[in-house]
Amino acid sequence: MSYTPIWAQNKEKLNKTELIKLEKDGLDVIEDIYRYAKTGFESITPDDMDRFKWAGVYQQRPKDGCFMMRVRVPSGNLTSEQARTLASIAHDYGRDLIDITTRQAIQFHWLRIENLPDIFERLAAVGLSSFEACGDCPRTIVGNPLAGLDPYELIDTTPLVKQLSDTFLMNRDFSNLPRKYKISISSNIYNAGHAEINDLAFTPATKVIAGKEIIGFHVWVGGGLSSRPYLAQQLDVFVRPEEVVKVAVGVTTIFRDYGYREKRHHARLKFLVADWGAEKFLAKLKELVGELETRGEDKIKGWNAGYFTGIHKQRQEGLSYVGLSVPVGRMSAQELEELAHLADEYGNGSLRTCNSQNIIITGIPDERVEELLQEKVLERLTPYPKNFTAFAVSCTGNEFCNLAIVETKERMRQLAEYLDEHVELDEPIRMHMVGCPNSCGQRQIADIGFQGALVKTEDGMKDAFDIFLGGTLGPNAKFNEKLKGRVLGEQLHRVVLPLLAYYKEEKRNKESFFDF
Numbered sequence: 001m002s003y004t005p006i007w008a009q010n011k012e013k014l015n016k017t018e019l020i021k022l023e024k025d026g027l028d029v030i031e032d033i034y035r036y037a038k039t040g041f042e043s044i045t046p047d048d049m050d051r052f053k054w055a056g057v058y059q060q061r062p063k064d065g066c067f068m069m070r071v072r073v074p075s076g077n078l079t080s081e082q083a084r085t086l087a088s089i090a091h092d093y094g095r096d097l098i099d100i101t102t103r104q105a106i107q108f109h110w111l112r113i114e115n116l117p118d119i120f121e122r123l124a125a126v127g128l129s130s131f132e133a134c135g136d137c138p139r140t141i142v143g144n145p146l147a148g149l150d151p152y153e154l155i156d157t158t159p160l161v162k163q164l165s166d167t168f169l170m171n172r173d174f175s176n177l178p179r180k181y182k183i184s185i186s187s188n189i190y191n192a193g194h195a196e197i198n199d200l201a202f203t204p205a206t207k208v209i210a211g212k213e214i215i216g217f218h219v220w221v222g223g224g225l226s227s228r229p230y231l232a233q234q235l236d237v238f239v240r241p242e243e244v245v246k247v248a249v250g251v252t253t254i255f256r257d258y259g260y261r262e263k264r265h266h267a268r269l270k271f272l273v274a275d276w277g278a279e280k281f282l283a284k285l286k287e288l289v290g291e292l293e294t295r296g297e298d299k300i301k302g303w304n305a306g307y308f309t310g311i312h313k314q315r316q317e318g319l320s321y322v323g324l325s326v327p328v329g330r331m332s333a334q335e336l337e338e339l340a341h342l343a344d345e346y347g348n349g350s351l352r353t354c355n356s357q358n359i360i361i362t363g364i365p366d367e368r369v370e371e372l373l374q375e376k377v378l379e380r381l382t383p384y385p386k387n388f389t390a391f392a393v394s395c396t397g398n399e400f401c402n403l404a405i406v407e408t409k410e411r412m413r414q415l416a417e418y419l420d421e422h423v424e425l426d427e428p429i430r431m432h433m434v435g436c437p438n439s440c441g442q443r444q445i446a447d448i449g450f451q452g453a454l455v456k457t458e459d460g461m462k463d464a465f466d467i468f469l470g471g472t473l474g475p476n477a478k479f480n481e482k483l484k485g486r487v488l489g490e491q492l493h494r495v496v497l498p499l500l501a502y503y504k505e506e507k508r509n510k511e512s513f514f515d516f
């Protein structure tokens with residue numbers, strides 16, 4: 001007798017996507033892509049096109065035969081060899097364009113169906129994959145890009161990131177979840193993994209057990225953005241490093257079996273957690289994984305917003321890392337190729353992508369840092385960026401994204417440049433721009449968030465933005481709040497400029513933009 005999963009026992013309660021997923025697992029499409037690469041774009045069925053997400057591939061806008069692809073970079077940890085492979089793929093198939101996403105992944109554009117098998121194989125040859133970078137499954141594990149080198153982490157999470165990735169990647173027990181599912185793990189005391197906006201997050205904690213201080217993690221569940229954002233709730237639990245995978249499997253099992261599958265927009269884990277509450281959720285988790293220690297001492301001291309720009313000492317004596325600014329996360333294949341070369345020439349052959357859309361070169365002997373700073377590619381990708389460009393984040397927008405309402409990336413870049421020319425402020429103002437409420441650019445956590453919409457004008461429909469102020473994560477976590485009114489894209493600078501001038505004049509000593 002064939003097994004019917006719990007959630008499939010009442011098909012009338014399933015949305016259309018659920019029925020498509022029951023018919024064929026999303027991961028099965030990977031094999032089909034090899035076939036479609038021979039039979040051509042026109043031969044792809046609509047249902048399979050939807051399943052392409054499990055291969056990390058979406059149709060790009062306009063839907064005329066080109067795809068975008070996301071490549072998983074767990075915790076942002078890349079070798080120079082992997083970076084070179086990514087650069088070569090962008091060069092050969094992706095019109096030289098590379099984007100770093102807010103989940104430390106690498107995104108390509110302009111790919112064609114016939115290119116995909118070769119890309120999959122090139123990625124696999126260097127231990128990378130685009131599989132399950134999208135789709136209703138566990139996505140890239142995000143975390144501290146400086147894991148293993150970080151003076152501000154309690155333990156190196158690199159092995160745990162690998163264990164989590166190995167546990168979930170291509171695991172058919174978890175390839176059909178109700179919706180996308182995001183895991184974060186970091187032992188950095190400045191919340192480098194953006195814990196509160198993930199479905200499941202592990203943050204640094206300690207607990208004295210049998211007279212001995214153990215370093216481990218606190219566990220958060222049910223965070224997520226989009227149009228109904230939720231901050232994750234902390235469970236009353238302390239998890240030892242060796243229990244992380246067990247707990248992650250338990251939480252993911254709860255989501256798989258009890259998560260909502262009736263309406264797509266009400267399917268993320270956050271809705272189940274909001275309905276159940278942390279206590280009921282933890283009771284169910286313990287049923288699955290056994291007893292766990294109660295909460296210990298929280299070690300999160302603040303929030304670095306994923307920024308590591310500049311030159312800083314590593315935990316290892318005599319070594320530094322150089323955090324480079326990548327304006328709105330976009331660079332060329334040639335730039336990434338050059339960074340890979342510099343990582344080998346000056347560093348330990350390692351690059352790290354950040355959820356702030358920037359990149360780090362690690363393992364540089366202190367005495368070679370000055371020499372590295374003279375390299376030409378660091379003129380644009382500089383460790384000393386101008387203030388607004390340094391802290392500007394943007395999603396893909398309508399250049400490539402089918403869900404986008406407005407253009408974002410170039411607009412965010414230009415706005416930041418304009419502010420750099422016209423505003424003198426010696427503190428960071430984090431600006432995030434998104435092209436629709438899905439919020440891939442995480443506008444809710446920005447000091448100033450811009451969310452795209454359209455408005456009717458005498459000259460027809462025009463790009464416009466809702467503006468939100470005052471978002472942050474860490475100990476004072478809260479989402480930003482909407483200002484009244486909507487501003488035309490071409491007028492944004494006219495509103496942001498006086499806003500910043502007012503802040504500069506009126507703020508009291510030591511008051512930050514968030515406090516204001």
Ligand code: SF4
Nearest residue numbers: 395401404435436440
């Ligand atoms: Fe596309 Fe919207 Fe995500 Fe931007 S936020 S990349 S427009 S889905």
